[in-house]
Amino acid sequence: MSSYVISGTSRGIGLELTKQLLALPSSQISTIVALSRSSPSDGLQTLLNTHTDRLHHVIAAVDDNASVQKAATDVEKILGNKGLDVLVNNAGIPS
Secondary structure, three states, X not given: OEEEEEOOOOOHHHHHHHHHHHOOXXXXXXXXXXXXXXXXXXXXXXXXXXXXXXXXXXXXXXXXXXXXXXXXXXXXXXXXXXXXXXEEXXXXXXX
């Protein structure tokens, strides 16, 4: 049972990867933490509503150190003593 944190999950590759991982059984992927820089997009919110037991959302702007530190604390609370298995850094920094 793996745990994943994926950044940039509002749309595109990050959202699709989240969908693909949720299609796998919970015995394979137990927890997914979806990071985005603001409130969940409609697509991500739909997934959050459907997979309340496995999918969690955390706000994190990768270009803001304080935001990343808070997100790390939030992720630690979600995962507890299970630890993190996979980090997918898919977020871009807005120009």
